[in-house]
Amino acid sequence: MKKNLSLLMFLFALMFTNLNAGEMYQTVEAKDATLVKTNSSKEFCDVCGMPLTKFYKTNHVTEFKNGHKEQYCSLHCQAEIHEDYHDKIKNIQVVDTNSLKLIDATKAFYVVGSSKPGTMSPVSKYAFSTKEAAIKFQKDFGGEIHSFEESLKIAKEGLNKDNKSLEEKRIPIAKKGKKIFESLCNQIELKEFNSIGEAKQYLIDNNVCKNLDSQMLQSVSIYLYDPMLAVDKSKMIKVPEDAKCPVCGMFVSKFPKWVAQIQLKDGHNHYFDGVKDMMKFYFNPSKYEHTHTKDDISQINATDYYTLELIDAKKAYYVIGSNIYGPMGEELIPFKNKDEAQKFMTDHFGKSLVSFDEIKEEMLK
Template sequence: MLKKISIIMLFLTFSVFASQNNQMFQTVNKKDATLVKIDSSKEFCNVCGMNLTKFYKTSHAVEFKNGHKEQYCSLHCFAKINENFGNKIKKVEVVDTKSLKLIDATKAYYVVGSSIKGTMSMVSKYAFLQKEAALEFISKNGGELKTFNEALEIATKALPKDEMMVDKKREKVAKKGKKIFETMCNKKELPSFNSVGEAKQYLIDNKVCKNLKPDMLQAVAIYTFNPAYATDDNKKMQIPTDVKCPVCGMFVAKFPKWAAKMSVNEHTHYFDGTKDMFKFYFNPSKYAHNHKKEQIQEIKVTDYYTLEEIDGKKAYYVIGSNVYGPMGEELIPFKDEKSAKSFKESHYGKKVLKFEEVKESLFY
């Protein structure tokens, strides 16, 4: 009980900050907001988990070709969805900043880069039904007039930079979320989540936590989406933002919970998963390198549970589980055999292997 009280007291400052968000330009009264979803995620963004009424003036509603509807707090969050599911989208609507009604986004006039703070992005984006209203907004607040496609392109190009900003803010919240989760939630094994919104909906639907205020639930969702946010920086693998995996070409910094690295002489290779790391380890010439195994100075991987950087040659790897990484099926690393066996039983893994037991034939 004392722990629960201390956690609630610890979170008071965060709650006060959240209450101040009611004064934001994006915020409207609940009665003035049009929310299109009908499930347990009705009031929050499916990507970032943020409250749709608080960030209503930048929200976008989407209808997919199968009839399913979703709603996102910003063009930033919609851009993330559009990158992967754009061909499945039937209709996109955006809130008219003036009337607060949902309008056809493709016919809206967007004001990009005004002095009014944006949502999930350093460059604000507000939409208007009438061109005159958009120009009036520009005369007072600055910014440039753009079409939907132009604004979406700007948001898409800014995703990597904006995500770094968002991640930085989430780290402090996730540390509080971790304490709340460990004290006030059912600490059962949770699945992997693709977004904060997905984690938040799972927590609600499965009643993982009880009697949490909205801001506390958001903090837990951020933590459970990516526990690496709450890991001490000095224990995480430090990944340069511009490095690509030599096997698949993906930016490794986008996947910190799966990252691995290999130091050869004075150079370090980074990988978006241990599977690609092993492919490179066994056959570097296939990826335009001619390293010999005796030249490898160290191999580091990311422990699945703690998100800490650990010695890859001393790790234990689970193969054949139902948990997938950025490149599909993965070898899931753990710092000790007990954790690996526990994961194997929970996630239908086929086998636990030591580093020296992993063979190249496993990948082909």
């Protein structure tokens, strides 16, 4: 175990070299940074979980109308939350690149696309309290001068491209995070999170993991936020993007952790956003405008809750009535292994554990 953990720590050191490099332009000493949050994760970005002092020169602070404050490492992360919460925001501040003080973002002058490194995006965005300071920075490092609104728009337009690049970089980190989580963390505490920062705060507040350094904690947080990054997708049920659940009409590809599948002998496939809908269809296909019978079925598949891999639904075990919900609410949660199903039922207050043949139509109500 010690040998494996030492290897993991070495690998993390390699992957995060750029974070620890002293020459990082965005980095400041802790004494020079203003951190406004009061919770346990005050040192980390609320969206991506990255250390705020490492990227301090691009920090943004949002104060909401209810008085709550959050701090982000970049305009990229600020843009992530702005679309959904703009009507709840009271004001936004940004770090002045020169003085390192927080200033009103709406009055700042941003230099976008300079030769200095970007944070969470290849397109850098640095703010200044005066136009003269922005022009001087522009002369030295290039870029274009924009207002906050213009810079925010640029950040929003680049989110999809930036996030795709970030996701690719996070895949090996999430895989290491999965190994650490399984060996050093209390898996009873596993839940779903809205951001990496939220996952990190949960890990800290609930003391879920033991003896993790900051890099290992970040890796576990990335894994918990998006377990799909650590999954071997070749072992998952492959769902066409346009496939709709014949029971509820939802696009199934949006819910890869819950996919179930009925394969017919004629080669047609039905996809479902959970075992519950699949079983509704299985018991009564004519209700959903299909005329085939159970004899027409060649294979039934489900997604194992823990590994997210395709499993034979007829050989799986299902927990009913737990406190974990799927896209359609209360779910029949599938497991390849009976022992894991029983442990899950205990940890998540499941009401019953059944095999495929024990599932009755009345259970689906």
